[in-house]
Each structure stands twice: as structure tokens, then as C-alpha cells.
Amino acid sequence: MSQERHPIEAEIHPLLAQRWSPRAFSGESLSTATLRQLFEAARWAPSSMNEQPWRFIVARRDERDAFERIFNCLSESNRRWAGSAGALVVAVAARFSTRSGRENGSARYDLGQAVAHLTVQAMAAGLYVHQMGGFSADAAREALAIPEGFDPVVAIAIGRLGDPSTLAETDREREASTRSRRALAETVFAGSWGQSAPFTDSAG
Numbered sequence: 757m758s759q760e761r762h763p764i765e766a767e768i769h770p771l772l773a774q775r776w777s778p779r780a781f782s783g784e785s786l787s788t789a790t791l792r793q794l795f796e797a798a799r800w801a802p803s804s805m806n807e808q809p810w811r812f813i814v815a816r817r818d819e820r821d822a823f824e825r826i827f828n829c830l831s832e833s834n835r836r837w838a839g840s841a842g843a844l845v846v847a848v849a850a851r852f853s854t855r856s857g858r859e860n861g862s863a864r865y866d867l868g869q870a871v872a873h874l875t876v877q878a879m880a881a882g883l884y885v886h887q888m889g890g891f892s893a894d895a896a897r898e899a900l901a902i903p904e905g906f907d908p909v910v911a912i913a914i915g916r917l918g919d920p921s922t923l924a925e926t927d928r929e930r931e932a933s934t935r936s937r938r939a940l941a942e943t944v945f946a947g948s949w950g951q952s953a954p955f956t957d958s959a960g
């Protein structure tokens with residue numbers, strides 16, 4: 757991946773710098789050993805009160821029925837490309853605290869953090885992750901037998917990079933476009949809101 761596609765303001769770890777969300781996957785199914793490693797990374801994420809509110813439903817590409825059950829919950833635009841992933845996942849948050857029984861306000865935050873762990877572990881294994889909010893939570897609840905009290909939050913495609921020329925034209929263009937981020941100076945403040953931090957100067 758070229759530097760032009762990843763304009764950075766400081767050197768960061770290659771696993772983070774090289775991460776992006778591709779659409780073209782190779783179609784190669786992930787192994788059970790690989791999946792075990794990815795979910796082990798997710799399992800060791802921090803969470804509020806160590807509630808570990810995350811659950812995952814996974815289907816390898818070679819598990820045709822299970823893979824299709826998740827695939828069919830995706831939005832049309834995501835179905836255009838996600839079928840070539842090596843595995844599909846639905847990430848689920850437990851809505852209630854196991855201690856108090858009350859709503860766990862950190863559940864989705866914690867789930868996101870577990871997915872971030874999984875994502876970096878995937879990069880270390882030469883795999884890429886593409887998260888998708890574009891799916892039907894109702895369809896997933898039904899098709900995957902997700903019980904009440906657990907909310908499907910995001911679908912995830914994981915796999916090896918594939919050939920972008922296999923994508924539909926709109927997706928192919930997006931695949932090649934420059935990635936962008938709000939500047940560091942507009943993202944981090946020194947001491948109080950709006951105060952620029954010296955280290956966010958583009959001069960460095």
C-alpha cells in the first residue's frame with residue numbers, strides 16, 4: 757500500500773499504518789486456527805468492570821449455509837463485495853450488566869474495542885477487516901437466533917486482499933481512492949477544548 761493512500765502526520769506502527777478496509781477479498785476461506793487467534797485477541801480487550809459484553813457469531817466462507825445466513829443480512833451495497841471474504845462475523849453486545857442487571861452504557865464501546873483488537877491481530881496475520889454497519893439487525897437476530905438482551909451491532913468481513921478488478925465499478929473506484937482523516941490539530945486539544953497542542957503542528 758503506497759504512502760499516498762495513507763498520508764500520515766507521524767510514524768505509527770506498521771500494523772496500524774497499513775490497516776484499511778478493503779472490498780476486494782481473495783475468496784480463500786479462513787482456517788479455524790486463524791479464527792481462534794483472532795477471537796482470542798478480541799477476548800483480551802479491556803472492558804468496563806471486566807463485563808466482556810462482546811459475543812461473536814462467525815461463519816467461514818467454506819461453511820456455505822452459515823456464511824450465507826450472515827451474508828443475507830447485509831445491505832445490498834455490502835453484498836456487492838462481501839461474498840469474497842474468508843469469513844463473516846456478526847458482533848453482538850450484551851445490553852445489560854451481569855452485576856446490576858441495569859443497562860450497560862459501555863457495552864458498545866467495549867465491543868468496539870474488542871473488534872479493534874481483532875483487527876490489529878488480523879493485520880499481524882496478513883488479513884484485513886472491513887466492518888459493516890450496513891446490515892439488518894432484525895434479520896440477524898432472526899437468522900442467527902440471537903436472544904433478547906443481546907444486540908447485533910456490526911457485521912465484519914475478514915480475509916486476504918483480493919483483486920480489485922473483480923469489483924463493481926463504484927467499488928473499484930473507492931478501493932483505489934486516497935484515505936482521509938481530519939487533521940491531528942482538529943482532533944487533539946491541549947488542556948482544554950479548542951486549544952491547539954504544539955505536537956499537532958504540521959511542522960511536527
Ligand SMILES: Cc1cc2nc3c(=O)[nH]c(=O)nc-3n(C[C@H](O)[C@H](O)[C@H](O)COP(=O)(O)O)c2cc1C
Nearest residue numbers: 775776777778831834886887888889890891910935
Ligand atoms: C461501525 C462501522 C460501520 C461501517 N459500515 C460500513 C458499511 O456498511 N459498508 C462499508 O463499505 N464500510 C463500512 N465501514 C467502513 C468505513 O467506511 C471505513 O472504516 C472508513 O471509511 C475509514 O476507512 P478505512 O477503514 O479504510 O480507514 C464501517 C466502519 C465501521 C467502524
